[in-house]
Amino acid sequence: xxxxxxxxxxxxxxxxxxxxxxxxxxxxxxxxxxxxxxxxxxxxxxxxxxxxxxxxxxxxxxxxxxxxxxxxxxxxxxxxxxxxxxxxxxxxxxxxxxxxxxxxxxxxxxxxxxxxxxxxxxxxxxxxxxxxxxxxxxxxxxxxxxxxxxxxxxxxxxxxxxxxxxxxxxxxxxxxxxxxxxxxxxxxxxxxxxxxxxxxxxxxxxxxxxxxxxxxxxxxxxxxxxxxxxxxxxxxxxxxxxxxxxxx
Amino acid sequence: xxxxxxxxxxxxxxxxxxxxxxxxxxxxxxxxxxxxxxxxxxxxxxxxxxxxxxxxxxxxxxxxxxxxxxxxxxxxxxxxxxxxxxxxxxxxxxxxxxxxxxxxxxxxxxxxxxxxxxxxxxxxxxxxxxxxxxxxxxxxxxxxxxxxxxxxxxxxxxxxxxxxxxxxxxxxxxxxxxxxxxxxxxxxxxxxxx
Numbered sequence: 001x002x003x004x005x006x007x008x009x010x011x012x013x014x015x016x017x018x019x020x021x022x023x024x025x026x027x028x029x030x031x032x033x034x035x036x037x038x039x040x041x042x043x044x045x046x047x048x049x050x051x052x053x054x055x056x057x058x059x060x061x062x063x064x065x066x067x068x069x070x071x072x073x074x075x076x077x078x079x080x081x082x083x084x085x086x087x088x089x090x091x092x093x094x095x096x097x098x099x100x101x102x103x104x105x106x107x108x109x110x111x112x113x114x115x116x117x118x119x120x121x122x123x124x125x126x127x128x129x130x131x132x133x134x135x136x137x138x139x140x141x142x143x144x145x146x147x148x149x150x151x152x153x154x155x156x157x158x159x160x161x162x163x164x165x166x167x168x169x170x171x172x173x174x175x176x177x178x179x180x181x182x183x184x185x186x187x188x189x190x191x192x193x194x195x196x197x198x199x200x201x202x203x204x205x206x207x208x209x210x211x212x213x214x215x216x217x218x219x220x221x222x223x224x225x226x227x228x229x230x231x232x233x234x235x236x237x238x239x240x241x242x243x244x245x246x247x248x
Numbered sequence: 249x250x251x252x253x254x255x256x257x258x259x260x261x262x263x264x265x266x267x268x269x270x271x272x273x274x275x276x277x278x279x280x281x282x283x284x285x286x287x288x289x290x291x292x293x294x295x296x297x298x299x300x301x302x303x304x305x306x307x308x309x310x311x312x313x314x315x316x317x318x319x320x321x322x323x324x325x326x327x328x329x330x331x332x333x334x335x336x337x338x339x340x341x342x343x344x345x346x347x348x349x350x351x352x353x354x355x356x357x358x359x360x361x362x363x364x365x366x367x368x369x370x371x372x373x374x375x376x377x378x379x380x381x382x383x384x385x386x387x388x389x390x391x392x393x394x395x396x397x398x399x400x401x402x403x404x405x406x407x408x409x410x411x412x413x414x415x416x417x418x419x420x421x422x423x424x425x426x427x428x429x430x431x432x433x434x435x436x437x438x439x440x441x442x
Contacts, residue, residue: 025336025337025338025341025361025363026338026361026362026363027362027363028361028362029337029362067364068362068363068364072362104359104360104362107360108360108361108362111341111344111345111360111361112341113412114344114347114348114411114412115337115340115341115343115344116340117412118335118340118343118344118347118403119334119335119337119340121403121404121405122332122334122335122340122402122403122404123334124317124404125332125401125402125403125404126320126331126332126334127317127320127331128303128305128314128315128316128317128320128404129314129315129320129323129329130264130265130312130313130314130315131261131262131263131264131313
């Protein structure tokens with residue numbers, strides 16, 4: 001419940017006014033208790049008085065931790081303020097600000113009455129015992145599967161085929177050897193002055209040799225060590241020594 | 249007792265919950281619902297007439313054999329069975345609101361009782377006394393609660409009509425439209441009291 005631990009506390013100056021905290025099931029209950037104790041009519045609550053008493057009770061009972069009680073306390077204080085506002089006698093449109101609270105208290109009183117009736121009914125019923133309670137049987141495991149070996153094997157195969165094959169990546173050392181291709185081309189040019197593309201590749205070139213040679217040629221051409229010539233479209237490429245380079 | 253009455257007695261003895269007339273009628277294909285009711289009456293009369301230690305009671309829409317209240321203390325002292333623990337005031341109040349206003353949402357329960365109801369609702373649900381019966385069309389579609397047959401069983405009621413009617417309460421109250429007491433009613437109540 002909302003009420004924290006409950007020491008029995010004497011409240012107010014009235015003799016024998018003993019309040020047991022866990023006896024209250026909420027702020028409306030406490031309010032009803034105060035009204036009953038003062039023998040006040042619900043429909044004509046002296047708001048100012050009851051608001052003060054409620055606050056005092058909440059304070060003394062250490063209930064001010066409970067939001068529900070604080071909520072009611074703030075409503076009561078607001079009502080108290082509203083009741084203090086002056087009003088004209090001829091004002092027919094005036095609505096009693098206590099109406100909502102009165103409605104709730106009456107409603108709650110009904111609930112209390114029913115709750116008491118229910119408590120008594122349950123107590124009467126508890127005087128009679130039925131057969132001992134039998135716990136519901138635990139849920140049975142699912143029935144065994146019915147399938148033959150072939151179906152089972154096919155299922156296994158499907159499962160296996162569904163397993164993705166691992167993605168392997170082969171790492172190879174970089175085989176391009178641009179440096180030796182450069183040396184070879186330079187040596188050839190030293191001898192011949194002008195060579196064909198196929199000569200530069202050397203005997204039985206692999207794809208790696210071709211690439212290495214191409215890169216070496218491009219590099220040498222960039223440096224200006226040689227010139228790459230192609231006399232006509234689609235004719236074989238001619239590699240020639242750069243004349244400027246020879247003199248240098 | 250007729251053979252049918254004996255059969256019903258055996259079935260009721262074996263069950264640990266109230267059995268409805270419909271359920272009992274499945275015991276014997278030839279028995280109509282009326283036959284079952286007549287036979288049940290026979291069982292009840294037999295227990296009463298012969299002054300048995302048990303009696304046949306109508307509970308939660310069905311029938312159940314229960315020990316008579318007079319033996320409760322002795323049975324409990326011997327620890328053969330224990331009384332159901334009492335419900336707290338908060339639980340009873342919450343059940344009171346729900347039983348008259350079902351299906352009802354948490355906000356309405358809290359509004360009427362003036363306290364938050366989350367914990368009480370949960371424990372009542374765990375005890376099987378209330379259940380979620382739907383969702384409101386309102387904002388956030390909050391859960392709506394209603395009472396269960398176990399609630400009727402716990403209170404020894406046949407059905408919800410066994411709840412106190414408006415004219416049996418100090419304050420006029422109509423089930424279902426129950427707690428909408430306007431100021432007019434309040435005034436009438438005060439007049440009647442004074």
